[in-house]
Amino acid sequence: MDCKKAERFxxxxxxxxxxxxxxxxLQTHLEKCPSCQRKDRDYRMILSLVRPQTVPEPxxxxxxxxxxxxxxxxxxxxxxxxxxxxxxxxxxxxAAFLLFGAGILFFRPQEPRELSQTEKFxxxxxxxxxxxxxxxxxxxxxxxxxxxxxxxxxxxxxxRRYRP
Amino acid sequence: MDEKELIRRSQAGDGEAFxxxxxxxxxxxxxxxYGFTRDRAAADDLAQEVFIKAYLSLxxxxxxxxxxxxxxxxxxxxxxxxxxxxxxRLKEIPLQEAGDRVLASSDLGPEEQRLQEGRREIVxxxxxxxxxxxxxxxxxxDMDGFSYEDISRILKxxxxxxxxxxxxxxxxxxxxxxxxxxxxxxxxxx
Numbered sequence: 001m002d003c004k005k006a007e008r009f010x011x012x013x014x015x016x017x018x019x020x021x022x023x024x025x026l027q028t029h030l031e032k033c034p035s036c037q038r039k040d041r042d043y044r045m046i047l048s049l050v051r052p053q054t055v056p057e058p059x060x061x062x063x064x065x066x067x068x069x070x071x072x073x074x075x076x077x078x079x080x081x082x083x084x085x086x087x088x089x090x091x092x093x094x095a096a097f098l099l100f101g102a103g104i105l106f107f108r109p110q111e112p113r114e115l116s117q118t119e120k121f122x123x124x125x126x127x128x129x130x131x132x133x134x135x136x137x138x139x140x141x142x143x144x145x146x147x148x149x150x151x152x153x154x155x156x157x158x159x160r161r162y163r164p
Numbered sequence: 165m166d167e168k169e170l171i172r173r174s175q176a177g178d179g180e181a182f183x184x185x186x187x188x189x190x191x192x193x194x195x196x197x198y199g200f201t202r203d204r205a206a207a208d209d210l211a212q213e214v215f216i217k218a219y220l221s222l223x224x225x226x227x228x229x230x231x232x233x234x235x236x237x238x239x240x241x242x243x244x245x246x247x248x249x250x251x252x253r254l255k256e257i258p259l260q261e262a263g264d265r266v267l268a269s270s271d272l273g274p275e276e277q278r279l280q281e282g283r284r285e286i287v288x289x290x291x292x293x294x295x296x297x298x299x300x301x302x303x304x305x306d307m308d309g310f311s312y313e314d315i316s317r318i319l320k321x322x323x324x325x326x327x328x329x330x331x332x333x334x335x336x337x338x339x340x341x342x343x344x345x346x347x348x349x350x351x352x353x354x
Contacts, residue, residue: 011331015305015312042338049280049287050306050337058194059208063186066215067179073216074177 001029006036014047171231175222182222186215189232192308193239199307200243200299202288210246214239233317236310240300240318247296290340298333305330 001009009026012018018026030036059065115123135151138144165184173181190211197210218238225234291299304310304318316326 007335008331011334012327014334017312039338042341043334045283046287046334046337046341047306049284050291050302051309052199052307053284055195055198056204058190058211059204062190062194062208062211063183066186066212067183069212069216070179070182070219073220 001025003029003033003036006030006033007039010036010040010043014043167231168227171222171225171227174219175225182219185231189235190215192232193235196236196239196303196308197243199303200247210243211239214242217242229317233314236314236318237320240304244296244300286344287337287341290337290344293340294333294336297329298336301326301330302333302337306334 006026006029009018009022013023013026030040135144135147138147165181167185167188170181170185174185193214194207194211197214198204198207201207201210214235218235221238225231229237291302294302300319301315304315305312310318312323312326312330315321315330316323319326321329
């Protein structure tokens with residue numbers, strides 16, 4: 001056993017919390033280690049000096065003095081209670097005000113916004129290249145030209161466009 | 165009267181019932197305060213304040229722990245506050261001076277008794293210099309004799325933490341005392 005472990009056992013033995021087997025091991029170590037013998041002596045001496053020889057009694061009329069103070073406190077208790085609740089009310093109002101402000105900031109109604117062309121296409125599930133593709137797919141040059149003319153006049157109503 | 169009944173009545177504002185509880189616990193609370201202050205009048209004041217605090221907090225006591233454990237917890241917290249607030253005023257005197265003061269006093273009687281008192285003063289001065297958490301645990305265990313289990317409940321620490329903190333506190337106290345008790349300790353000094 002090394003000295004570090006011996007000191008641990010030694011400290012535990014001060015409280016009588018060392019089992020017999022470890023006690024024997026500690027004893028064997030102490031017999032051949034003067035440094036740990038000194039520690040053992042020191043700890044026991046300090047412990048005996050820390051423990052008070054006698055503890056005096058409280059001053060006379062301890063209970064009577066205390067109950068008189070409590071009675072005195074009882075008379076001022078309503079005022080104290082009011083102050084306590086006033087403090088709580090202020091804190092509560094402040095917290096409510098902050099929460100309300102945060103609520104307004106985070107949950108204010110959003111104004112409707114004009115959608116961009118891309119968003120419109122996406123929402124309507126349309127392919128902006130679809131129309132151009134169908135014009136180029138035409139075999140007849142005449143049909144192709146007519147479709148190009150109709151598309152260029154900007155008629156947005158697809159149903160009224162030229163279809164071959 | 166049953167303690168639960170006394171607590172229930174005290175919670176309802178019955179001063180007489182609380183008086184019975186005070187009689188039951190005043191010795192231990194006073195002794196706890198005395199362990200930290202080593203002054204009878206200061207310990208008496210502290211013990212009174214602890215009971216007033218306990219009485220005012222009693223409506224919030226829900227009997228999740230023993231009344232005694234709860235009361236000692238109130239006491240330890242109050243004493244810790246007191247020590248923090250009075251740190252400057254209670255500034256400790258040098259260790260050797262503590263012993264010399266006793267050795268110089270002539271009204272202590274026989275030599276051995278004076279030496280022992282000198283050593284005791286030095287140990288108390290060293291104890292007062294320890295960090296608060298070590299001072300508290302040493303006072304509870306080595307001065308007031310609370311069990312590990314009680315300390316664990318009062319300080320709300322696991323038993324393992326109580327064990328390691330107590331051992332560390334004893335090591336620190338010994339370190340502080342090394343070389344200081346020699347003069348007073350004679351051949352048994354540190």
